[in-house]
Amino acid sequence: MAEVKLLGHMYSPFSKRVEWALEIKGVEYEYIEEDIQNKSSLLLESNPVHKKIPVLIHNGKPVCESTVIVEYIDETFEGPSILPKDPYDRALARFWVKFLEDKGLAMWKFFFLKGEEQEKTKEEVYETLKILDNHLKDNNKFFVGDKFGFADIAANVVAFWLGAIEEASGVVVASRENFPNFCVWRDEYINCNQNKKYLPPRDKLIAYCQTYIQAAAVASK
Amino acid sequence: MAEVKLLGHMYSPFSKRVEWALEIKGVEYEYIEEDIQNKSSLLLESNPVHKKIPVLIHNGKPVCESTVIVEYIDETFEGPSILPKDPYDRALARFWVKFLEDKGLAMWKFFFLKGEEQEKTKEEVYETLKILDNHLKDNNKFFVGDKFGFADIAANVVAFWLGAIEEASGVVVASRENFPNFCVWRDEYINCNQNKKYLPPRDKLIAYCQTYIQAAAVASK
Numbered sequence A, B: 001m002a003e004v005k006l007l008g009h010m011y012s013p014f015s016k017r018v019e020w021a022l023e024i025k026g027v028e029y030e031y032i033e034e035d036i037q038n039k040s041s042l043l044l045e046s047n048p049v050h051k052k053i054p055v056l057i058h059n060g061k062p063v064c065e066s067t068v069i070v071e072y073i074d075e076t077f078e079g080p081s082i083l084p085k086d087p088y089d090r091a092l093a094r095f096w097v098k099f100l101e102d103k104g105l106a107m108w109k110f111f112f113l114k115g116e117e118q119e120k121t122k123e124e125v126y127e128t129l130k131i132l133d134n135h136l137k138d139n140n141k142f143f144v145g146d147k148f149g150f151a152d153i154a155a156n157v158v159a160f161w162l163g164a165i166e167e168a169s170g171v172v173v174a175s176r177e178n179f180p181n182f183c184v185w186r187d188e189y190i191n192c193n194q195n196k197k198y199l200p201p202r203d204k205l206i207a208y209c210q211t212y213i214q215a216a217a218v219a220s221k
Helices: A013-025 A041-046 A066-076 A087-110 A115-138 A150-154 A156-169 A180-191 A202-219 B013-025 B041-046 B066-076 B087-110 B115-138 B150-154 B156-169 B180-191 B202-219
Strands: A004-008 A030-033 A055-058 A061-064 B004-008 B030-033 B055-058 B061-064
Touching: A004 A013, A004 A041, A013 A066, A013 A150, A013 A156, A041 A055, A055 A066, A061 A066, A061 B087, A066 A150, A066 B087, A087 A115, A087 A150, A087 A156, A087 B061, A087 B066, A115 A180, A150 A156, A156 A180, A156 A202, B004 B013, B004 B041, B013 B066, B013 B150, B013 B156, B041 B055, B055 B066, B061 B066, B066 B150, B087 B115, B087 B150, B087 B156, B115 B180, B150 B156, B156 B180, B156 B202
Parallel strands: A004 A030, B004 B030
Antiparallel strands: A004 A055, A055 A061, B004 B055, B055 B061
8 A cells, every 4th residue: 555644734724735635535644743843854854945844745755735735646546536627627726726825825924914014915815805705706615616626625724714813813804794705605615514524623723823923923023 | 620819928938838838739829919008808808817918718718827827738738748747747847836936926026126125035036046956956957857848837937037137137146156056957948949939039038127127116216
């Protein structure tokens, strides 16, 4: 049997994307929780460019970057397809994954800014949510077509982590009033039993985000 | 015959990536040059999220984002493969494409900053070049394996556009002294007859970059 290891972190959306893909395919794997403050030599050697989780190690060979890993898993292991079969739908899925990757980080950073700096990036965060709200208005269940897949897995960052950091920081950006379609989609995503398995406990994630925000505040002083 | 249109811009590395992929596959297409200052309604309708070139329109259906388009072309049309066949090598190619996408824009922005702001981002630019220099030391011809492909096409931004903006701005970051492997690779990339066809004339690109820098300077006043 192929040897599969995942170096991850329990509160990382990127790590959870990979776990999700492995579970869809029914791949048996060894999960290794990384201490982000004290990274293992295995992590540093496996991802010398970014030195970040997640890393999938398959038969001793590392694959890095969560979205790259999900595609690798889809192409390597038997089981239900994660990416759509049709090339045009695959392109749409990749388009939204790239959007979520490019905008997700900017959105996350917003919560660690203060005053004027936060205000400056607010417009960008709102623009991102407006685009998502508009996209999800026609199809408020899945990102592409009528099947859960690649873009939906990548969307965990806005479906679940965004709400947790909003609650931890006390700053709400994705209001029901401004982004109704997004919020309907988010409710459904979070409450779907299939998805719940691949999301961390909300209360613990919020507590983790609070610690993270406090640590960042101390570091910036 | 399938109807293929490309909305592009003659000095855009992203647009050139798509032209390159279409040429590799031998796809006949109609090229439509966009006026970036006065975008066509076809562009705005085809890429409502980003409103940017390049956009490939295949049988009336738009595909956006250069790297997504290149994968779409590879999966849709007959001809030589652009992505490697082996899933692990495909993952490596996608890893480097993502790296070039994520870091390329930060690198480009560097040249439009001044004084302290430019100094602050210098470290990031150097770190990116160090990573590329280190990667290219073992294999100073191609990004993945022994064949030109996806990551090499995406690397046009650092292989050609970076040098042009360096010359236009008078600020050199990729010196031979600091990044020797990168520079050897770059020389070979630029001077390769196969690649030359898919790069714009250097003098015209430099002149275009100078206009762009001047316009940005006026706008920031």
